[in-house]
Amino acid sequence: xxxxxxxxxxxxxxxxxxxxxxxxxxxxxxxxxxxxxxxxxxxxxxxxxxxxxxxxxxxxxxxxxxxxxxxxxxxxxxxxxxxxxxxxxxxxxxxxxxxxxxxxxxxxxxxxxxxxxxxxxxxxxxxxxxxxxxxxxxxxxxxxxxxxxxxxxxxxxxxxxxxxxxxxxxxxxxxxxxxxxxxxxxxxxxxxxxxxxxxxxxxxxxxxxxxxxxxxxxxxxxxxxxxxxxxxxxxxxxxxxxxxxxxxxxxxxxxxxxxxxxxxxxxxxxxxxxxxxxxxxxxxxxxxxxxxxxxxxx
Numbered sequence: 001x002x003x004x005x006x007x008x009x010x011x012x013x014x015x016x017x018x019x020x021x022x023x024x025x026x027x028x029x030x031x032x033x034x035x036x037x038x039x040x041x042x043x044x045x046x047x048x049x050x051x052x053x054x055x056x057x058x059x060x061x062x063x064x065x066x067x068x069x070x071x072x073x074x075x076x077x078x079x080x081x082x083x084x085x086x087x088x089x090x091x092x093x094x095x096x097x098x099x100x101x102x103x104x105x106x107x108x109x110x111x112x113x114x115x116x117x118x119x120x121x122x123x124x125x126x127x128x129x130x131x132x133x134x135x136x137x138x139x140x141x142x143x144x145x146x147x148x149x150x151x152x153x154x155x156x157x158x159x160x161x162x163x164x165x166x167x168x169x170x171x172x173x174x175x176x177x178x179x180x181x182x183x184x185x186x187x188x189x190x191x192x193x194x195x196x197x198x199x200x201x202x203x204x205x206x207x208x209x210x211x212x213x214x215x216x217x218x219x220x221x222x223x224x225x226x227x228x229x230x231x232x233x234x235x236x237x238x239x240x241x242x243x244x245x246x247x248x249x250x251x252x253x254x255x256x257x258x259x260x261x262x263x264x265x266x267x268x269x270x271x272x273x274x275x276x277x278x279x280x281x282x283x284x285x286x287x288x289x290x291x292x293x294x295x296x297x298x
Contacts, residue, residue, distance in 0.1 A: 026215075029291040036287020042280035050096035059087040061094045062245040070263050080265040082255065088266065091247040092273055098159055098242055099249065099277065102232040103225040106163055110170030111221055117171070118178030119205055119213075123186055132175065139172045145231060152240050159242045162235065166228060174220050181213045215292035222285035226278045233274050249274050 020028075030036055049056065065085030073080045079089040121132040139147070151165035185191065186209060194204050233250030235241035242248040249270040256266035 026291040030287050033283075033287040033290060035283035036291070039280040039282070039284030039287065042276060043284060046096045046277065046280075047100065049093050050100050053090075053093045053096070057087065057090040057093060059090040061086065061091045061247050070259065070266075072263070073265055079269050080263070082252070082266055083259060088252075088269060091252065092249065092269055095247040095249045095252070095270075095273070098246060099229055099232065101159065102163060102166065103229045103281070106166040106170050106228050107221050107224045109163075109167040110172075110224065111174050111217060113167075114171035114174030114176075115178050115217060118175040119182055119209060121175075122179040122182035123201070123205055123209065129179075132179070136172055136176055139169060140176075144169045144172070145234075148231060149235065149240060152235065157235075157240050157243055159246060162232065162241050166231065170224065170228070173224060174217070177216055177220050178213055181216050182209055185209050185212045219285060219288045219292060222281065222288050226281040226285070229274070229281065230278055 063086065065081070068077075068081055068085040069083050071077055071081040071085070077087050077089065079087075079092065082088055082091070117132055121129040147169050148162075148165045151168065152162055155161035155164065191204060191208055194208055232241055232248070233253070236248040236250030237254045239251075239254065242251055244251065252270040253267060253274075256263075256270065260267045
């Protein structure tokens with residue numbers, strides 16, 4: 001009996017131990033965060049709505065029907081209508097499109113500008129690093145929201161100009177993060193060894209430095225989206241963002257201000273969409289931060 005047990009334990013000890021990669025451990029930590037899972041689910045849901053909204057509603061978001069204006073929620077219009085008789089649910093669903101354009105596209109553009117500048121500035125140093133640092137200081141000296149507002153006023157309020165204005169200022173945060181992280185990575189032994197072996201600088205940056213800062217890039221991308229979404233809603237609320245008839249949740253809030261006392265549905269539904277979306281993206285960013293942090297114990 002003892003021989004059988006010994007042989008069984010020997011067989012178990014000889015089984016190969018499956019190694020768990022860094023990204024597998026990160027996904028396991030991410031799944032334990034309920035707020036992060038909610039954020040991911042909500043983002044995927046709103047993305048589905050943004051892609052397939054023409055097939056999800058029978059109404060036209062810009063067709064007015066004054067005779068049916070300010071209708072309360074019903075079976076026909078389950079979020080009611082606005083002051084021009086447009087179906088509010090349809091306009092909210094179409095509002096997911098500019099939300100993703102502002103939140104995701106401007107962050108991608110900011111990363112495309114800020115990540116290369118931060119990598120090269122920290123790795124090369126010298127005058128280029130001094131120049132990038134001064135640019136970061138210049139943009140950081142003023143509230144970025146005021147810079148975006150001024151640029152939109154100069155260019156004229158529209159979805160395209162709002163994206164341009166937010167892209168001009170959106171690279172600063174990612175550049176600062178990547179520059180600081182690259183300073184610590186470039187002093188590590190494997191980078192020093194690669195330099196001593198004569199490996200080209202561009203290969204060192206792409207093969208050795210960039211993979212180390214990739215988790216920080218991913219977190220910075222997710223963390224910047226709720227800020228961009230909130231900025232778009234705020235600018236559209238005061239009439240300096242997306243222009244009608246293009247639906248915008250912030251614009252809907254601004255239009256609902258004079259009707260909130262008697263038709264609160266016009267204010268409630270856009271407000272809850274903005275709140276849930278910002279909460280979802282923030283939860284997703286916090287979940288990525290905790291999951292990708294190598295110091296987090298599993």
